[in-house]
Amino acid sequence: MYKILIVEDEPAMQMGLKDNLEFDGYSVDVAGDGPGGLEKIMKNSFDLVLLDVMLPGMSGFDVCRKVRGEGIETPIILLTARGEEIDKVLGLELGADDYVTKPFSVRELLARIKAILRRSSTHDDKTEISGSIMIGRLRLDFQNFQAYEGDDEVKLSHKEFEVLKYLYENRNELVSRYDLLENVWGYQESITTRTVDNFILRLRQKIEEDPGNPHIILTAHGSGYRLIHH
Structure with missing residues (x-):
């Protein structure tokens, strides 16, 4: 049974989500503020976190930043009452996996949850790139999400690894x-x-010798990117 944490300060929303998720067969825990949510994520193992952006004590963005900073890769869906593009972009760049804007339909949210859980469980079944791969200045271990420049570890977010891995696979x-x-x-x-x-x-x-004049991740103007690797 999948375990989901809901971090939401509005009691009606928290209870509504909890009831719907439990009815759908999930095991659910709740927290009512940012610090409480952060503590539960740090101390427990969840399959997914629903994280409200506007929380007392600490914003959802800050919770997300701290969780990813600790290397915890539990999927996170942000719940935001505001639809501005900047919130969405910021949330995704902080390492969130998805976001839904209030008001949302429970059916839509459940579909998003199922999609992410399916992705994270099939993630293990993909053909993994084994061993270390040199890309530019970095030596990368995609299985353990580690990157090194010489003997020094270089911090990359989970999403940065995923982007790089996809480029490398292609x-x-x-x-x-x-x-x-x-x-x-x-x-x-x-x-x-x-x-x-x-x-x-x-x-x-992090990769190029001269980031302003890239030789490894090249831009194809108007269409995308090409990772050059021999």
């Missing part, structure tokens, strides 16, 4: 921004291609 071929959106984030709805571009910029800073 090395020397053109990968469109929409391919990346669909395969790394799982669906295209409302996420801007700017998110992809921001990730590529960050990866170049």
